[in-house]
Amino acid sequence: MLSRVADALYWMNRYVERAENYARFLDVNFNLSLEMPPGGTEQWKPVIVTTGDYNLYESTHDNVDKTSVIHFLGFDENNPNSIYNSICNARENARAIRPDITREVWEQINSLYYHVREGVNKKQWEKHDPRNYFLEVKKSCQLLYGIFDSTISRTEGYHFGKIGQLIERADKTSRVLDVKYHMLLPSVEEVGSPLDLVQWASLLKSVSAYDMYRKKRGKLSPLFISEFLxxxxxxxxxxxxxxxxxxxxxxxxxxxxxxxxxxAEKRLGRLKSNLEYADIEEVFNVGLHEYLDNFQLELNEVSNAIYLTFFSWDNFSNQTQTTNQ
Known part of the structure; x- marks a missing residue:
């Protein structure tokens, strides 16, 4: 398979996964803001921190408020990771490899693109309740996953697409867990309070884990939730x-x-082994934030290794020269 095609499939799925996660975060946090007790402070800064875009947001905004955050993460054309730009980038990657994907995949990603573009044109972030918009983004992304799985042959291209989706998903799960543990509660005294439990429940909902977690564990517990995720x-x-x-x-x-x-196999295998031979008590002894921060750094190394192994022209040139010698 051409490295150009593999790269496009990898990033097409990664961008779609990113857009869906952002839609999840915004939808769940909007619901959480409605459940806050009277006088409670809405927590919008952690949503930006979760995505890793806070430095960019801070450079262009004076305050962190609901409308600004929803616009920045959902619709901002100047934020390269916004839902709008993620879907635009996914569509561009799909367009570049149109002969290598099915008509059904192209039609769905095109439909999703026009949906988010319409959201920008209609300034959906100014709506009193934008949840239906984000629900449609999530449903459209999930439909695309299903079409991709049911119409693409299990060739190298399919697997490169899945790797992109899964790496992005692992990164966002680690980030949302890290941010909850460190930023949402205003004080240590509120650990275990009703507010704390509401926030842990919202965390599970943001990764669609609430029902499966309750079925397996029942009681909401920071230790058990961390272990589950x-x-x-x-x-x-x-x-x-x-x-x-x-x-x-x-x-x-x-x-x-x-x-x-x-x-790439070495980096990924080592990171997976680190998780396989760890347990939640060990993680909390090290520090959950420190453990997740290290995980994100190592996951970035996996992503870099995949690029150098499969997508880099320099690496391909070196392999060709070695073969010809």
Missing amino acids: IFDKEFPRSMMNCLEEAEESLQAITGSSQGYANM
């Missing part, structure tokens, strides 16, 4: 599950089943 091998948005499925797709591409054949 980091280590659970059955929940599709847990960090562990994302890495396991990404490794399976990577091995399907390279044909290896033991050890590693390249730096």
Whole structure:
């Protein structure tokens, strides 16, 4: 497979996953703001921190308020990671490889593009209640996942797309967990309070984990919720599950089943092993923030290794020269 095509499939799915996650965060946080007790402070800054875009937001905005955050993360054409730009970038990647995807995938991503463009034109962020807009973004992204899974042959292209989706998903799950633990509560005294429990419930809802967590654990507990989102091998948005499925797709591409054949497999395998041989008590002893921060750094290394192994022209040139010698 051409590295150009593989790169486009990887980033097409990664951008779609990013857009869906942003829609989740905004929808859930809007609901949370409605559930705040009288006089409570709405928590919009953590949403921006979750996405990793706070420095950019701070450079262009004086205050953190609901309307500004919704516009910045959902519609801002100057924010490269906004829902609007993520879908535009996903569509551009899809357009560049139109012969390599199915008509159904192209039609759905095109439909999603026109939906978000209409949202910008109609200034949906100024609406009193924009939740229906974000619900449609989530549903459209999820429909695209289903179409991709049911119409794309399980070739290298399919697996590159899945790897992009899963790496983005693992990153966002780690970020939303990290931000809740450190930023949402105004004081240590409120740990375990009704407000604390409402926020933990909203965290689970932001990654569509509430029902599955309650079925498995029942009681809301920071320790159990953290364990579920980091280590659970059955929940599709847990960090562990994302890495396991990404490794399976990577091995399907390279044909290896033991050890590693390249730096991408080495980095991903090592990160997955770090999770496999850890437990939640160890994580809390180290510090949840420190553990998740290190996870995000190592996940970035995995992403860089995938680029250098499969997409970099320099790497391809070096491999060609080695073959010709």
